[in-house]
Amino acid sequence: MTKTETVNHFSWTIGGPQGTGVDSSANLFLRSCAAAGLHCYGKREYHSTIKTGHSYTQIRVSETPINSHVDPVHLLTSFEKSAPLIHAHEVVPGGAFIYDPKVTDPAELDLHPEVLLVAVPFDEILTKLAEELGLPAAKAMIMKNTLAVGASLALTDFDPQYIEEALKATFSGRKAKLVAPNMKAVERGYQYIKDLGVSDKFLYRLEARPESPAQLVLNGTTAVALGKLKAGCRFQTYYPITPASDESVFLESKASEYGINVVQAEDEIASACMAVGGALTGVRASTSTSCPGFGLMAEPIGWASINEVPVVIFDYQRGAPATGLPTRHEQGDLLSARFISHGNPPRIVMAPSSLPEYFEFAFESFNIADEFQGPVIVLTDKCIGGNSQSIPPFNENSLKIRRGKMASQEELNRLAELPEFNGQFKRFKFTEDGISPRVALGQEYGIYWNTGDEHDEYGHIDEESENRQIMLAKRERKLETVAKMIPEHLQYSLHGPANADVTVVTWGASVGPLLDAMPSLNSDGISMNILVIKLFSPFPTEGVSRILNQAKVKVGFESNTTGQLAELVKMETGISMDHRVRKWTGRPISETEAVQAIREIVSQKSKEIVLTYGH
Amino acid sequence: MATNLEKSTKPLTARDFKSDVVSDWCPGCGDFGIVNAYQSVLAELAFAPHNVISCSGIGCSSKSPHLTKTYGVHTLHGRSLPFSIGIALCNPDVKVITTGGDGDGYGIGAGHFLHAGRRNVNMTYLVYNNEVYGLTKGQASPTLSLGEQPKSLPAPNPNDGVDPLALAVSAGYTFVARSYAYNKKHLTATIKRAVEHQGMAIVDILQPCPTYNDLHTKSWFDEEVEISGASFPRVYDIEAEGYCGKVQNPNDPEEVNRKEIEALTRIRKPDERKAIGVFWEVERPTFMERLYPMNPKLKETPVCKMVIADADGNPTTDLSNTYQEFFSK
Ligand SMILES: Cc1ncc(C[n+]2csc(CCOP(=O)(O)OP(=O)(O)O)c2C)c(N)n1
Numbered sequence: 001m002t003k004t005e006t007v008n009h010f011s012w013t014i015g016g017p018q019g020t021g022v023d024s025s026a027n028l029f030l031r032s033c034a035a036a037g038l039h040c041y042g043k044r045e046y047h048s049t050i051k052t053g054h055s056y057t058q059i060r061v062s063e064t065p066i067n068s069h070v071d072p073v074h075l076l077t078s079f080e081k082s083a084p085l086i087h088a089h090e091v092v093p094g095g096a097f098i099y100d101p102k103v104t105d106p107a108e109l110d111l112h113p114e115v116l117l118v119a120v121p122f123d124e125i126l127t128k129l130a131e132e133l134g135l136p137a138a139k140a141m142i143m144k145n146t147l148a149v150g151a152s153l154a155l156t157d158f159d160p161q162y163i164e165e166a167l168k169a170t171f172s173g174r175k176a177k178l179v180a181p182n183m184k185a186v187e188r189g190y191q192y193i194k195d196l197g198v199s200d201k202f203l204y205r206l207e208a209r210p211e212s213p214a215q216l217v218l219n220g221t222t223a224v225a226l227g228k229l230k231a232g233c234r235f236q237t238y239y240p241i242t243p244a245s246d247e248s249v250f251l252e253s254k255a256s257e258y259g260i261n262v263v264q265a266e267d268e269i270a271s272a273c274m275a276v277g278g279a280l281t282g283v284r285a286s287t288s289t290s291c292p293g294f295g296l297m298a299e300p301i302g303w304a305s306i307n308e309v310p311v312v313i314f315d316y317q318r319g320a321p322a323t324g325l326p327t328r329h330e331q332g333d334l335l336s337a338r339f340i341s342h343g344n345p346p347r348i349v350m351a352p353s354s355l356p357e358y359f360e361f362a363f364e365s366f367n368i369a370d371e372f373q374g375p376v377i378v379l380t381d382k383c384i385g386g387n388s389q390s391i392p393p394f395n396e397n398s399l400k401i402r403r404g405k406m407a408s409q410e411e412l413n414r415l416a417e418l419p420e421f422n423g424q425f426k427r428f429k430f431t432e433d434g435i436s437p438r439v440a441l442g443q444e445y446g447i448y449w450n451t452g453d454e455h456d457e458y459g460h461i462d463e464e465s466e467n468r469q470i471m472l473a474k475r476e477r478k479l480e481t482v483a484k485m486i487p488e489h490l491q492y493s494l495h496g497p498a499n500a501d502v503t504v505v506t507w508g509a510s511v512g513p514l515l516d517a518m519p520s521l522n523s524d525g526i527s528m529n530i531l532v533i534k535l536f537s538p539f540p541t542e543g544v545s546r547i548l549n550q551a552k553v554k555v556g557f558e559s560n561t562t563g564q565l566a567e568l569v570k571m572e573t574g575i576s577m578d579h580r581v582r583k584w585t586g587r588p589i590s591e592t593e594a595v596q597a598i599r600e601i602v603s604q605k606s607k608e609i610v611l612t613y614g615h
Numbered sequence: 616m617a618t619n620l621e622k623s624t625k626p627l628t629a630r631d632f633k634s635d636v637v638s639d640w641c642p643g644c645g646d647f648g649i650v651n652a653y654q655s656v657l658a659e660l661a662f663a664p665h666n667v668i669s670c671s672g673i674g675c676s677s678k679s680p681h682l683t684k685t686y687g688v689h690t691l692h693g694r695s696l697p698f699s700i701g702i703a704l705c706n707p708d709v710k711v712i713t714t715g716g717d718g719d720g721y722g723i724g725a726g727h728f729l730h731a732g733r734r735n736v737n738m739t740y741l742v743y744n745n746e747v748y749g750l751t752k753g754q755a756s757p758t759l760s761l762g763e764q765p766k767s768l769p770a771p772n773p774n775d776g777v778d779p780l781a782l783a784v785s786a787g788y789t790f791v792a793r794s795y796a797y798n799k800k801h802l803t804a805t806i807k808r809a810v811e812h813q814g815m816a817i818v819d820i821l822q823p824c825p826t827y828n829d830l831h832t833k834s835w836f837d838e839e840v841e842i843s844g845a846s847f848p849r850v851y852d853i854e855a856e857g858y859c860g861k862v863q864n865p866n867d868p869e870e871v872n873r874k875e876i877e878a879l880t881r882i883r884k885p886d887e888r889k890a891i892g893v894f895w896e897v898e899r900p901t902f903m904e905r906l907y908p909m910n911p912k913l914k915e916t917p918v919c920k921m922v923i924a925d926a927d928g929n930p931t932t933d934l935s936n937t938y939q940e941f942f943s944k
Pocket residue numbers: 673674675676677692715716717718719720743745747748749750751756
């Protein structure tokens with residue numbers, strides 16, 4: 001053979017109408033590769049429908065950690081006819097296409113002539129298997145998805161024992177009896193390819209790395225749920241919305257194990273109000289939503305701010321405005337979160353930029369809320385929220401719970417002994433750092449009032465000008481206080497060399513493709529560093545300005561129409577981006593697009609680059 | 616019920632439940648009577664003031680918590696119920712009582728009003744029904760009848776009035792009553808029954824607003840009504856006439872159904888007079904009682920008192936069991 005093989009650097013796409021088993025195939029493929037010790041990233045795209053609507057997943061596999069998807073497809077697999085029509089053109093020369101000849105004629109597709117065509121008669125193989133297993137044929141047909149995985153992985157010479165491991169992990173407990181027949185389907189698919197003798201013509205190999213440590217395979221909504229549980233969140237409210245509700249439904253499935261109360265409210269206004277009410281009793285409380293629901297929370301967020309209630313709100317951003325692109329990715333709520341609620345009241349706004357950070361930010365958001373005493377908005381997105389990845393186990397060693405200034409019962413008892421005690425507590429006491437000791441509703445000697453009106457130190461309505469000035473300044477001061485308490489790596493981080501030709505300023509899911517693009521750009525001779533901003537209110541003006549003042553060429557890079565981060569950076573630091581890269585098709589940015597965009601900026605000095613790739 | 620509501624050990628009077636705040640209500644406002652009755656019930660039931668959480672929405676009536684020396688949670692317009700429910704679910708050991716206006720509860724908060732019934736959370740809801748939006752200068756509230764025109768309305772009301780009690784019964788409230796701000800005895804007794812009820816209780820309180828509702832003033836309520844040549848008091852107590860809305864055996868579906876139809880019929884009965892009393896009362900598992908079998912930890916400890924960290928701040932939640940589901944091998 002003249003051409004060399006590519007080992008453990010692979011992208012596989014499977015697609016079809018929603019509800020045809022595409023998701024199960026993708027899950028099994030990803031889990032099999034992860035079980036073999038490889039790093040995996042699964043990009044999932046689906047329509048806002050339950051059945052029909054084209055849905056597909058790309059699983060990217062690598063020997064080293066990866067944080068994004070790529071545009072080229074090395075192997076496209078399909079057992080129905082619609083997906084190939086859409087994805088055939090993405091398969092690279094030297095790649096392969098596995099299809100069912102009963103429904104697909106490759107001659108009709110936009111395929112590169114150097115794509116290896118592999119016909120697999122799915123129905124025939126499964127009918128035979130059904131006879132052998134004594135199953136009704138229809139029962140066997142639903143295993144097309146597992147057969148497809150067996151066939152696909154056979155082409156890469158992947159060791160099938162890991163598929164079996166993955167099947168066992170997928171079908172556990174009551175479903176364990178499904179492992180054996182599905183493994184049979186895998187084997188038939190695998191054997192069919194081997195018998196064809198086509199693997200030799202396919203130059204992509206997946207080799208197990210059994211020595212590598214166990215990884216976690218999960219998506220962002222699950223990572224957030226786990227971070228919340230670890231943080232001691234015991235009250236979560238929600239109203240169903242894609243893609244946020246997966247988090248709450250997962251939490252509810254764990255409710256009895258961890259004693260968390262998960263309540264489905266009648267709308268997002270109610271879920272926010274319930275969470276804030278809950279937080280007043282001292283429990284760590286939270287709600288999760290997505291764009292339209294987040295908009296509805298404007299008023300309770302303001303109430304939590306003026307009443308200094310620690311509450312955590314997750315907003316999984318999706319295509320906007322209105323219902324926009326309900327199942328698609330966008331980073332469109334940055335400015336909305338920064339400014340939501342009338343009067344621009346103090347709030348914390350932050351955004352994690354990787355799956356491990358989804359866990360960490362979920363955990364830390366409660367510490368920050370308790371220390372700040374006010375609403376903490378965490379901006380997540382559909383991309384990291386919904387995509388499954390393999391990552392190292394979460395680092396739990398350094399996690400500490402900090403509850404901020406809470407008045408203990410002993411302190412309250414002591415205050416009650418004082419001759420001037422009048423049976424009520426100065427919950428909003430004027431303090432130097434702006435933060436006042438907090439009591440939980442129901443504590444003895446802690447009686448105070450909450451109100452959305454401006455109020456005095458006891459929480460009674462007070463419209464006097466002087467009180468307004470002092471009280472508002474006290475609340476504003478808390479932002480400065482808490483800014484000093486938030487560790488720098490939760491505020492921003494710089495990746496790559498301190499001095500670089502290009503400095504890219506980005507956030508959230510746009511970070512992954514840039515990190516992955518770094519080696520390709522470096523080998524082109526382009527030195528790039530990436531400034532990831534994770535805290536937007538209070539804004540880390542000093543740190544960000546210091547880095548940007550040294551930057552040669554500044555590039556804003558994000559998934560929204562107007563370049564919201566660039567706008568915010570300009571507002572907070574006065575520094576403008578020299579170039580802007582934006583994407584708003586509802587599809588996340590790929591590593592491939594990141595590489596091309598930065599190359600174009602360096603070579604052609606393009607001011608504005610709008611990315612559009614992907615289905 | 617699994618509440619551990621601690622009562623006061625020393626005798627209390629209504630005075631003990633009054634804060635230092637001076638009310639800003641108009642002279643002659645019906646709200647005074649209601650808040651006085653409320654405070655005397657708290658004293659009668661010997662609640663320790665710190666165990667009572669007085670909540671409200673926004674409106675004249677919603678200022679009540681500031682006048683009351685318990686914990687106060689004066690929330691957003693229409694949102695007092697979800698706030699209150701959050702409190703009641705996270706700390707079932709306190710008594711949550713929500714006050715608010717008819718606009719607050721049946722207008723902007725109508726969605727929450729309905730869904731609160733479905734959950735039967737253990738709490739009390741007192742609605743000051745003056746048929747107007749007092750605090751915004753007298754516009755029509757959802758309880759104002761079609762064609763009526765109190766003095767702030769530029770034209771007669773083109774909307775039908777809603778019947779909150781019929782809605783409450785249908786929505787699942789387990790204690791549904793009406794009282795009148797100036798019938799101190801009835802009001803106090805009814806609030807007391809509502810507060811003692813285990814589950815979601817509502818008392819809709821007829822409240823004259825002398826400033827904006829010039830149709831239904833105190834003297835209008837106090838008038839006698841002529842029916843077939845005889846005079847009757849405008850406001851009358853259905854229970855004094857022998858009506859009983861209480862379900863004796865909540866496990867008897869036939870009785871429950873019969874009484875529910877009776878209650879709805881009684882509430883919707885065309886009437887020139889104003890009926891007060893308890894229309895519907897039934898014992899049903901509260902929201903927390905429904906959750907306990909599914910989530911027994913909630914019964915052991917209210918979520919607000921669960922231990923989440925050790926003395927050094929290390930989280931005590933152990934996720935290892937759940938991680939197993941996600942490990943690649
Ligand atoms: C979201 C919102 N919309 C409007 C208002 C203005 N507002 C304040 S009080 C009120 C009506 C109060 O009427 P009701 O609830 O019947 O109470 P009352 O004053 O009659 O006791 C309104 C509309 C507000 N505070 N918030």
